[in-house]
Amino acid sequence: MRNLTSLLFAAGLAFFLLVIAARFDLGAAPMLVGDAILQEAPAETGAANIVTSVVLGYRGIDTLGEIAILFTASLAAGLVLGRRRPEASRDADSGAVLQISAQLLFPLLLVVGFYIILHGHLTPGGGFQGGVILAAAFFVPLLARPGTSVNHTGLSLVEGLAGAGFILIGLLALFQGKAFLQPLLDKGTLGMLVSAGTLPLLYLAVGLKVGAELAGLLANLADSEVDP
Amino acid sequence: MIWLLGLLIGMMLAAAIAVLVLENHIAAVAATSIVSLALSVVFVLLRAPDVAMTEAAVGAGLSSLILALSLRRLGLWQIEGDKHPEIAKEGVDA
Numbered sequence: 001m002r003n004l005t006s007l008l009f010a011a012g013l014a015f016f017l018l019v020i021a022a023r024f025d026l027g028a029a030p031m032l033v034g035d036a037i038l039q040e041a042p043a044e045t046g047a048a049n050i051v052t053s054v055v056l057g058y059r060g061i062d063t064l065g066e067i068a069i070l071f072t073a074s075l076a077a078g079l080v081l082g083r084r085r086p087e088a089s090r091d092a093d094s095g096a097v098l099q100i101s102a103q104l105l106f107p108l109l110l111v112v113g114f115y116i117i118l119h120g121h122l123t124p125g126g127g128f129q130g131g132v133i134l135a136a137a138f139f140v141p142l143l144a145r146p147g148t149s150v151n152h153t154g155l156s157l158v159e160g161l162a163g164a165g166f167i168l169i170g171l172l173a174l175f176q177g178k179a180f181l182q183p184l185l186d187k188g189t190l191g192m193l194v195s196a197g198t199l200p201l202l203y204l205a206v207g208l209k210v211g212a213e214l215a216g217l218l219a220n221l222a223d224s225e226v227d228p
Numbered sequence: 229m230i231w232l233l234g235l236l237i238g239m240m241l242a243a244a245i246a247v248l249v250l251e252n253h254i255a256a257v258a259a260t261s262i263v264s265l266a267l268s269v270v271f272v273l274l275r276a277p278d279v280a281m282t283e284a285a286v287g288a289g290l291s292s293l294i295l296a297l298s299l300r301r302l303g304l305w306q307i308e309g310d311k312h313p314e315i316a317k318e319g320v321d322a
Contacts, residue, residue, distance in 0.1 A: 124277035124280075132289065218297070
């Protein structure tokens with residue numbers, strides 16, 4: 001019975017994949033909204049990276065939802081992990097190779113992370129990708145020295161302020177009689193670092209929030225006691 | 229292009245099967261990371277560099293890191309060539 005169900009499922013999946021392969025050309029989807037956005041976006045939002053103009057401009061509230069989902073997920077993970085006992089044993093410091101590479105990598109990852117966040121409206125990338133790289137930057141030294149204490153209060157502060165900043169920028173547009181999260185400020189010249197109005201600020205908030213959240217989660221996870 | 233895509237998808241499938249087959253948990257986590265890395269190259273080929281970056285950072289980096297740390301938390305971090313595999317196994321059963 002179970003095999004029959006699996007067979008039916010596999011056959012159905014194969015059927016749908018074949019239908020998709022037969023009906024649509026790869027990489028040439030019928031774009032209706034996409035064409036309109038490609039035409040309008042650079043003039044309307046001032047962002048050279050059209051993906052960013054969609055993520056923060058046209059669909060800003062979706063991004064707010066994504067941040068909320070990430071927050072809930074990391075909150076749940078933190079709850080499940082629990083607290084470690086003070087007497088629980090820790091891993092020893094790692095070898096010289098990892099320690100020195102961690103010191104070398106930390107500033108490099110920091111620069112790359114902030115570069116990707118701040119250039120989110122110009123080049124591929126943005127708050128989420130850069131935030132993950134920032135989290136990695138703060139996790140690498142922890143991997144080299146597992147005993148290092150992590151300032152969780154500071155991380156929560158950064159995370160809370162960045163999240164509040166995102167919503168405040170959205171509310172500011174609402175107070176000016178525009179839609180929630182509608183881009184404000186001068187659009188500037190297309191392709192310059194200071195352009196696209198509030199979009200870089202929104203991405204900076206997203207990046208700091210994602211980075212602080214994930215760094216805290218990774219630190220918690222690495223710091224949790226190992227089951228005997 | 230289509231051949232390169234086929235090669236990458238074959239690599240992804242092979243890595244995904246390796247996740248199921250491999251006995252070593254850490255090797256399985258590394259295989260999930262290979263699936264994500266190949267997928268990010270597929271995204272680059274399909275001209276979606278934003279998605280490719282997210283897939284590489286989140287799929288290949290972060291999620292495998294979280295999986296590996298969870299393995300450590302559960303005491304399942306077995307290193308191949310362990311001197312006493314039966315002791316390690318008992319630890320897992322308990």
